[in-house]
Amino acid sequence: MAAKKVTYVDIKVPSRTGQAAAVLKAVADAGVSLQAFTGFPDRGGRSQLDLVTDQVGKLRRVAKAHGWKLSAAKRGFLIQGRDRVGAVQRQLAKLAKRGVNVTAVDAVTAGRGRFGMILWVKPRDTARAARALGA
Secondary structure, three states, X not given: OEEEEEEEEEEEEEOOOOHHHHHHXXXXXXXXXXXXXXXXXXXXXXXXXXXXOOOHHHHHXXXXXXXXXXXXXXXXXXXXXXXXXXXXXXXXXXXXXOOOOEEEEEEEEEEOOEEEEXXXXXHHHHHXXXXXXXX
16 A cells, blocks of 8 residues: 655636646646546635646646646645555545544545555644654
């Protein structure tokens, strides 16, 4: 099991067909590698896209060129490992044992016996979560 701290920024876009695809195309065309991506509804007819990358500077240049407003850089955790029953639960239990509340989590099987998950905690809990996860 490998857990690591990751950096992400978010962008708010109109909740309309093709918005995420357009953002991801611009990011890919600029050669920015993403470690993870998630999108979900926000308020006021908008959606939030979280872009997880170790190339935040490069991503900021893409955003500037397209007139996007990115958030300040924030931290999350990317966990990858062998896919077996209870894999996600074990990671969440480590955090619960240390009293760390998870703000959000996404997990998926990655095929070939592997899984991945990304999770977010409050900034004040980042150091405690990193210790719990071994990140």
